[in-house]
Amino acid sequence: MMTDKDARADLADRMRTARVRAFLDPDEVAQPADEFEALLLRTAQIHVQAVTEKTRSAYARRWRKFEAWCGENGFTALPAPAETLMLYLAAAGNANGASLNTLRGWAAAIRRIHEEAGLASPTDDPAMRMFLRGLSRQIPPREKPMQISALRINGLREVIRTLDARSRDVREVRDRAVLGVIEAGAIVNRMRMLNWSEVQIDRNAVTVTLLPVERTSKSPVVVRAVARADDHAACPVVAMAAWRDLSATADDDGAVFTTVEGQQATQKRLGVREIGRIKRTRLDALAGEGKKASFADAMRLLAQGRTIDLRDKALLLVGWAGAHRRGEVVDLRWEDVVPRDGEGLVIHLRRTKTDQEGRHGAKVGIPYGRNPLTCPVTALAEWHGRVQQQLGDVDPKWPVFPGVTRAGRIGTQPLSPEALTKVVRRRAQDAGLQGHWGGRSLRAGFISTCADLEIPLEKIAAQSRHVTLESLSKYIRRADPFRGSAAGKVGL
Template identity: 25%
Template structure:
């Protein structure tokens, strides 16, 4: 008997990317593109679909996912576990592996690895453990661990602390102008002071996360009568940039600590009119063309706070902690602090309690 004939491909579907013949490729057929008209239409849709899949992730994100997937795949192979498709228990074990380090992986790092795993499964059309309830519970537990450690370790950068930091930076700049003969060295000090002021003052005024602050661009800024409107194109909770929630940055009461003046001075001094807002400064006193990584924000805050002689443990999160703590101390309502600082959990309550610690303290009435 003759074998059954292979049915024609349904017009509602298309082949894999390796089988798609792009219209206009010169293949023979009844149409100018060399394809049957019905199949040509389907092939054109396949090209559009493939391009959308390619554009779904930024090149840097795609590269980060590639590296993260290689880490997971290598770990699974070393432990005789299946990476594709990965079971929920395998993924939970991998997350525990990331935490089982001298310095446990942070929740953002874990989420990046998980996103890479989910993306790999989605690309291949395989089921994933993304909706696993036990995994979500584990992530909540890790988040609480990180938050407790962060609040306990990071000091809040208050307004008085920022005033001290700015004052020391101004003194350092004046000293450099008096003592340094090399114009490039003076220029470097001037640029670093201007940039770091902008980073610290804008970071405190907006409560942006370090990843959001590092990605700001000049196009995200709009000057207003009352100050500066910053509309980040990317936030931790809106990576697609669909919400575009603006942040109001009012002019400061003192010019020395005014975030609006600090940004304007940095842009003018650095000659920046487009592209990344905050950038590296080279040892030759020039400004780099690209933005810097979020880790630089941590270094800036840490080094400037230590140079000012401030006791405590400092990092990029000190800016967000300072925003919430100072706002609570000044009597700002909880829901306003949460909205302006993009908090969606009760973690902000810890900062509010810290801010109100000295308000109405009974010990003040003792007369000591």
């Protein structure tokens, strides 16, 4: 007959087993046999949620490596004596050249699984502490990664100036002219042989003479596009004149439609497939999923600057003004952005570093900028307008900063933190800024700029959502050791 003590012991064993299974395979736990097994499972899953999914997944991955090594070498993984763990770390450090921090991370995973199983961890053995101390002396310390540079306000202004200056993309000027000629009735397979001598541009119309491509009896085709005085952005006359100004062959009576390398038109003639691809990709990309833009709408959008430039400008300015972490920026949805009359925007962060479960979230105020060049509210409004123009009514659930293709298609999936890092790095490099740039450059830049202006740390922390001033200080990059120096203010 089972006593209460036996029952408690049995319950503890079953709970620990359930916790280990739930920790290692939360999505692959077998269906419970009865209601009590289901309760055990739910309880174990609640226990697992004490750590983030990222941490749990990393621990589970490290444990499986340890378990596999034990199986190959005839050792028991659970419970594992301290000696087994020492051998494992020594072998891993020697074979893989792992750093001390990596080895400590592996030991932490093994400790966690033992705790879930209700067993003594081999990491608690006094001999283990001596072994780790020996490892720290044997393994040479790795060089610290280069500190991410802070994008201060002056650097940010330069990035935005460069971005605005490059908003007229030569390919988009060319493609706008291509669409204008096709809309007027031009035949694609004859457009490839079109020379500037066969194009007449005046204030009221563009007249294009399309000669036969092959030596046949077919006569030339004359296409005439009338100017749209009320809509210059979608006007074929304006489009052709703009492309002629940038063309590398207009003065030599060469090919009208040529390739583009970087931001320079070449003398190489476009082929039929390339012209057809321009028509197809632009009309597809500059509209919503499963739709096609009209020629006029596509030309109008191309005249307004690149879609990706509008997105990046809003991303940089909103990310900087809010002192946002990378994940906070890419997780934003349009429903999280609320305008406040006369003040700016209130952005609701669903999750923060100190609120991973999103129980409370946080609200961040983004005020209007004094300088129109760097106003985050205006930049986000312009980006919202472009999304609306291309996709129609904006779904509140859509990400604020999705992926954008080279052709200008706006995606439905948010940027990843890694993609945001690449955006910041590319834009800073385009502006010629020297430094080690990344996603954290925005947050560090805001905080460092505030410190340069001697804004009280408490107010900076309120915007950056730092819990302690110690953690805030890690983001401050002192560019000038004399600026804000306390030694200069004590009356020496």
